[in-house]
Amino acid sequence: MITGLHLENLAIRRGERLLFAGLCLDLGAGEALALTGANGAGKTSLLRAIAGLILPHEGWVRFVGARGDLEPEDARSSGIHLLGHQDGLKSAGTAWDELLFQVRWTGGTEASARAACRLLDLERLLELEVRKLSAGQRRRLALARLVASPRSLWLLDEPMAPLDSERRHLFGHLMGEHLASGGMIIAAVHDPLPIPVRRLDLVFS
Amino acid sequence: MFQALANPQRFMAFSRWAAPVLAVIAAGLLGWGLWLSFSAPEDYQQGATVRLMFIHVPAAYMAMFCYACLGAASLVGLVFRHVLADAAARACAPLGAGFTALALITGMLWGRPMWGTWWVWDARVTSVLVLFLFYIGYMALQAAIDDETRAARASGILALVGLINLPIIKFSVDWWNTLHQPASVFRKGGPSLPPEFLWPLGVMALAYMALFGALWLVRIRAEVWRKRAQSLALQAAG
């Protein structure tokens, strides 16, 4: 269970370009952070660096749990949800099979998956093949994974993009609940989030 | 030593004088080696073809030596994430492939008079052929990935996998050779070489190594300039 995230003097380089450097940030339980900035400013790279997929050029990503510092490996294998542009759903599989695998792999159970489907009004779609779903429906299926598997740090890359306004309200409510239960959210966004957030603007270096 | 050469500026200063010096040494050794190999007495059994050994064996030796350098550079590149080590590995592969091709061609030219056929699936020749295919695979992987840092790491991993597998392949090919050709058709050029043959062989091998050293430094310099040109072009683009 991650209760705090600390970025110390973080710098990320993509090939030849240094995206940003000297980034320091502390995020506590119940806090949300909105990442804004032009495309290519490094929002996605920052999320992937926190998730451990990208090795930072300089600096550290430190996770803190209830009993002090956490090993990054342990924190990432049980405490992080990363929702990128691609949702990892196999288009040939049925929605339920894909969701069930993703939920079980990230620590949830069949029961929590069913509950998440009810919450996100997905029951009617479960037997459909993923390729038949619209972009909004696929995104809701991915969000069901976040709800079904209890992980404290949500790293979201433009989560609202394919959702219509009514679903955005619902997701805003879910994010509020996650923060209330001590979770943390870092979301790369273009339009403002429906929850109280701190802002971090990544300037194009 | 690695730390000292790690940063490109210091390497460029070092290689600016080191490459020509090695080139001069290579030229000298090559001249001496050739003179030695052509003044050595003819071998009582192979006749004049023993001259071919003096240019085939050093090339085959260099094929493996280059791969060892490639493996070492890849290891340093993967573990310490030196950009220069990646450049060294990238620069080393074509030279290694060149020496391996040279070894194969001179091997065939040596084999024809001795074994009567251009190509014989002999253990050593086959191993050198597999090594050549491996070089091609390494360069193909490096060329197929656009992102240079990722290409360097992927081919570095392949080089290490190769470093582990090539001795196994060598062993399996030797084992296979004893299976299919129990009686060795020709007299093995083993350590029982008379001294007057060891000298030209040794000098030629040193000449090839010096030449490889010089060319490797030159190609690494080219790599450093290429990366510099790329980043300049990127900055110019703004």
Place this chain on the structure above:
Amino acid sequence: MSGLWILFRRELGQTWGRGGGPVLALTFFACVATLLPLAVGASPARLASVAPGAAWLALALASLLSLERLFERDFEDGTLDLLALGPAPLEAVALAKGLAQWLANGAPLALLAPVVAVALGAGLSLVPMIFTSALIGGLGLSFTGGIGAALSLGSRRGGVLIAVIVLPLFAPPVIFGAGVIDAYASGLDWRPALSFLSAYSLAALALGPLAMAAACRNALS
């Protein structure tokens, strides 16, 4: 451990289920075996002498086919990101994928290998040995091939590139695999060859996942 079991079952499903399972690889295997007599003539004596070796060569080529899908699909649709953040490290993920590749693809090929060899003129008494060597060798082929598949992630030409990288590495299993059958057929002691084959496969099983995971992390970064 449960996370790994879930992943292993899913990988089996992916490799076996939708893609028509091993039918394609088996058909390829049969095609290569069919073309051989057409190419070298049908004289039983000539065919019989190369039958085990030809079966093994066709097995190695057939095991190349499904390698491209082993990592590429998960890499492209974002599943690899999810797998990297799961309960088991990427090394375990690579192990599960390799084993699934071996069971869903290697095993059926190993079952067909004796049939092909006998069809090409190998003696019936060789069948158990051909199956054994094809099965054990298939483990090495799957994991060594997996390394090639992982290394070529994000490259432009996947399929052929994997073959060029991996085929030189297939030399030992092909040599020892065919060597076992050859020794067994000619009444020699086949145990050394089989032990070398097993050693290669176990080494690939042990070291393969390390290289595959490193290659995946490289591709993800």
Place this chain on the structure above:
Amino acid sequence: MSMTSLDYGKYAIFIWPALAVTAAVLAWMVADSLLRARYWQKKVQVLEAARAQPGEKPAP
């Protein structure tokens, strides 16, 4: 060392081509390396000159 006799009798047709091939491959390796180095060195000089005095292109 007596001056060696350069006629190799029936082996001549193998020794000379081998020497020729060796010379050719080594020459190609030397030439390719030197040309590649000079090409990129000149490119860097051109780009650095352009960067020093921007001329018509706006400075980044």
